[in-house]
Amino acid sequence: MSQGKLYQHYLPMSETAYYILLSLTENRHGYGIIQFVEELTGGRIRLGPGTIYGSLSRMEKDRLIAAIAEEDRRKLYRITPSGIELLKLEIARLKELYENSKLLEGYGDE
Template identity: 55%
Template sequence: MSEAMYYALLALTEPGHGYAVMQRVRALSGGRLEMGPGTLYGLLARMKKEGLIALTAEGARRKVYALTPAGRRALLGEYRRLKQMVEGGARLEGYQ
């Protein structure tokens, strides 16, 4: 899973529209990851196609997305994988 997909799924642990997802990604990544509209909407389309997110509401100008159960499982699996990597690399603390 790409970093952008991970953060987008993490942002969608609370349903939201595209602009809200972009803001949450920026906040969750500590400002390190800024996602533009083209990247985000391409990613949302892909995640929807893969069944990771679903459209929950649609207004005149905004579509609201939320994680599906499959999306939650994928996010949790990736979190666990990343956590293992960090724990494995902890041996580098103090390494010169």
């Protein structure tokens, strides 16, 4: 799959995909990702093992992340340059949404 088609497939990004990629800016295994995302979102997002391992498998196949080592029989993953680029595209999209939401300021205050 070409890079453009790959990005189209993932964008707009689900919160699950977003937080998995964001968490892999540091080396983490599946359970470490689950803990990181839960802590980062104040418990709002709790990823289950099925969700996390299915997503990791798909993202690894799509070369957005890579397994870089094994520690205590757990694979450690890290985001790849393609994953970083995809994450940056999603962040730009979210910034645009936020900036455009300012049009609502003052609406209904009359």
